[in-house]
Amino acid sequence: MLYPYAYRYKLGDFVVLFHPINMATLYVKKELLNNEKKLYDVIKKSPHAEEWLVPDDFSYDEYIEKIIKKNDTQAIDIKTLKMFTTTKCNLDCAYCLIEKNLENRDVDHHNLGLEDGINVLSSFSKLAMQQRTSKKTIMLYGGEPLINKDNLFRFIEYIRENERKGLFNGEVEIVLESNGTLVTESVAQFLKKHGVFVIVSIDGTPRVHNRYRKKKDKSNSYEEARKGFEILISEGCTAVVSSVFTDEYAHNVEECIEHMTEEIKPKSIGLNLFHVLENQRIENDNTEQYYERYIQSFELARQKGLYIEHIMRRIRPLVTRKVRIKDCGACGNRIVSDVDGNIGICEGMVGNAEYFFKRNNFNEVKDDPVFLAWSKRTPLTIDYCRKCPAIGICGAGCVNNALLQNGDIYSPDNYICGSSKAFVDWALKMWFVENNIAEKMESGFHFLSYEERQSLRGTLGEEFDIPLQTMSKQYESEGEV
Numbered sequence: 001m002l003y004p005y006a007y008r009y010k011l012g013d014f015v016v017l018f019h020p021i022n023m024a025t026l027y028v029k030k031e032l033l034n035n036e037k038k039l040y041d042v043i044k045k046s047p048h049a050e051e052w053l054v055p056d057d058f059s060y061d062e063y064i065e066k067i068i069k070k071n072d073t074q075a076i077d078i079k080t081l082k083m084f085t086t087t088k089c090n091l092d093c094a095y096c097l098i099e100k101n102l103e104n105r106d107v108d109h110h111n112l113g114l115e116d117g118i119n120v121l122s123s124f125s126k127l128a129m130q131q132r133t134s135k136k137t138i139m140l141y142g143g144e145p146l147i148n149k150d151n152l153f154r155f156i157e158y159i160r161e162n163e164r165k166g167l168f169n170g171e172v173e174i175v176l177e178s179n180g181t182l183v184t185e186s187v188a189q190f191l192k193k194h195g196v197f198v199i200v201s202i203d204g205t206p207r208v209h210n211r212y213r214k215k216k217d218k219s220n221s222y223e224e225a226r227k228g229f230e231i232l233i234s235e236g237c238t239a240v241v242s243s244v245f246t247d248e249y250a251h252n253v254e255e256c257i258e259h260m261t262e263e264i265k266p267k268s269i270g271l272n273l274f275h276v277l278e279n280q281r282i283e284n285d286n287t288e289q290y291y292e293r294y295i296q297s298f299e300l301a302r303q304k305g306l307y308i309e310h311i312m313r314r315i316r317p318l319v320t321r322k323v324r325i326k327d328c329g330a331c332g333n334r335i336v337s338d339v340d341g342n343i344g345i346c347e348g349m350v351g352n353a354e355y356f357f358k359r360n361n362f363n364e365v366k367d368d369p370v371f372l373a374w375s376k377r378t379p380l381t382i383d384y385c386r387k388c389p390a391i392g393i394c395g396a397g398c399v400n401n402a403l404l405q406n407g408d409i410y411s412p413d414n415y416i417c418g419s420s421k422a423f424v425d426w427a428l429k430m431w432f433v434e435n436n437i438a439e440k441m442e443s444g445f446h447f448l449s450y451e452e453r454q455s456l457r458g459t460l461g462e463e464f465d466i467p468l469q470t471m472s473k474q475y476e477s478e479g480e481v
């Protein structure tokens with residue numbers, strides 16, 4: 001029989017059959033769809049029969065189980081350390097996950113001390129030595145990490161010294177997440193010398209950025225953030241931009257993307273949907289129009305060759321047919337350390353003693369019920385996701401969002417859910433239009449080819465010379481499923 005959870009999407013006189021897990025895509029004329037027997041024969045005689053047909057006693061659970069086992073996706077294999085170097089910040093961004101959560105939890109803001117930081121790095125190195133050799137990522141995070149500059153620099157030197165001695169059991173990618181406003185020439189020179197990759201937060205145009213990214217005295221921060229980014233680039237650092245897709249951004253998508261491609265010119269941007277806060281101060285849109293504008297940002301970016309990480313993660317599976325099994329690194333690949341040297345699972349939980357506490361041996365997380373539960377979270381096993389057309393591209397998004405929105409980690413992140421579904425419909429339409437599929441339907445059907453899939457990339461090439469690609473792909477299946 002035909003795979004029972006195939007998605008049917010109408011396109012005028014045609015219907016697209018889409019297999020949400022292996023991404024097989026078949027365009028058919030409506031008449032053929034109404035003739036089940038003929039449709040079955042067409043598929044059976046085609047070279048694509050295996051992709052579409054399943055035995056009559058097909059078991060979805062067994063099918064999914066095999067995919068999970070083959071890709072070993074439920075193992076806890078920590079490769080990334082996200083390290084809070086301070087919780088202080090010179091800005092007061094209205095949507096900040098960290099600052100607002102800490103205020104809400106009544107936790108004071110302070111810097112990570114040198115000794116606590118070195119202890120965390122040393123424990124991470126010990127964990128690395130117990131694992132097989134592989135690339136590691138250390139993300140230096142805050143608050144604004146440059147507020148604790150002296151210790152930050154010492155941590156970076158320590159990582160490089162120990163990497164040279166082989167004590168991280170592989171190459172280390174160091175990533176600094178900064179608001180850019182405290183970057184000077186000497187800071188940039190240091191970061192360049194130590195091969196630190198910098199992510200600078202800039203939300204599109206000056207007006208859009210300044211709407212939510214204010215300084216403590218309520219003045220605007222755009223000019224200083226931009227200057228910081230430019231200093232990094234002129235000193236030869238690898239730096240990219242991270243933006244939040246606020247309502248303001250959504251209403252000014254064209255200007256924001258144009259500002260990025262014509263003015264700021266980063267190699268890539270991140271375009272984050274909102275993180276839910278326990279005490280949300282600004283409303284986020286969750287409407288169809290919001291997701292249409294999110295898609296529009298990708299349409300514009302792909303024309304201009306601008307890579308958008310949060311979107312490419314969902315487009316790539318449609319092109320390569322490798323399933324995105326999970327989304328957030330906290331689902332088995334990452335630990336977070338706070339400013340007191342406590343270890344936890346997710347930056348959204350920082351300041352919450354239930355999740356963050358001292359661990360002498362980082363390997364202990366492998367037996368921690370929270371880490372174990374999160375490592376099993378994939379849309380493939382979430383009941384709500386079972387019949388979803390976007391199950392193969394979505395990864396179910398942010399666990400913290402799901403928890404705060406729906407009270408259950410095994411539920412969707414509503415923002416990622418809305419956008420992932422919208423991307424599938426968009427892709428089915430785009431393939432049809434951009435490959436002139438209506439003209440290839442003399443026989444009443446057309447199986448989408450590998451070459452036709454590529455059209456989604458626009459002018460974006462296959463591989464990108466930008467950091468964090470290992471992390472970006474960490475939860476994609478080994479090959480087609």
Ligand code: SF4
Pocket residue numbers: 275328329330345346347348397398399400401
């Ligand atoms: S669940 Fe993942 S994406 Fe969400 S806040 Fe935590 S670490 Fe970030």
Ligand code: SF4
Pocket residue numbers: 379382384385388389390391392394395396397411412413416417418420421
């Ligand atoms: S989270 Fe939403 S979009 Fe993602 S697989 Fe589940 S139902 Fe589909």
